[in-house]
Amino acid sequence: MPATRYEILLPRRYNDGSAIEPEKLLLVRQELFERFGALTVDPHPLEGIWTQAGVTFEDVLLKYVVDVSDDTADVQAFFCQYKEVLKDRLRQFDIWIVAYPIRVVWLQRSLTRDSVAEAVPLAVDRRHSKFAKPVPAGL
Numbered sequence: 349m350p351a352t353r354y355e356i357l358l359p360r361r362y363n364d365g366s367a368i369e370p371e372k373l374l375l376v377r378q379e380l381f382e383r384f385g386a387l388t389v390d391p392h393p394l395e396g397i398w399t400q401a402g403v404t405f406e407d408v409l410l411k412y413v414v415d416v417s418d419d420t421a422d423v424q425a426f427f428c429q430y431k432e433v434l435k436d437r438l439r440q441f442d443i444w445i446v447a448y449p450i451r452v453v454w455l456q457r458s459l460t461r462d463s464v465a466e467a468v469p470l471a472v473d474r475r476h477s478k479f480a481k482p483v484p485a486g487l
Contacts, residue, residue: 350449352419354427357394357409357444358434368438373410376434380414383426388413400441415450 358376361367380387390411397406416423427445434443 350419351415351417351452352423352447353450354414354416354445354447356412356414356434357396357407358412359438359440359443360393360408360410362439363405363441372437375437376412379430380412384414384416386415388415396444415452417452419447419449 356376358373359368360373377387377389390413394409394411395407396409397404399405424447427447431443431445434440
């Protein structure tokens with residue numbers, strides 16, 4: 349099976365317009381990280397507009413992205429069940445989750461624990477989500 353990307357759009361507000369507590373969104377982040385070992389959160393809010401039973405809703409959303417190398421039946425079942433958890437927890441009519449195949453570009457050389465440890469201090473300045481220093485040639 350090809351690698352698959354799951355994208356979850358999480359609302360920043362309940363359907364009644366009140367703000368969703370940040371702790372609930374952080375819990376989703378932690379749960380996905382613990383389950384899959386990696387997660388990307390797009391910090392830029394997205395805007396959505398939709399209609400339910402004749403009522404128009406406008407959303408401000410965060411995008412959470414999980415890439416899985418093997419999109420097994422277990423992974424698919426997890427996301428189906430997790431969608432229901434999120435709908436309940438965030439008091440939503442629906443939570444938008446999409447999945448699509450991706451092709452990941454891999455390094456041509458194998459990584460070892462030592463090579464990863466050497467690269468980590470150079471890779472990301474977490475305070476600004478930008479490269480802290482140029483990535484050395486060959487990485």
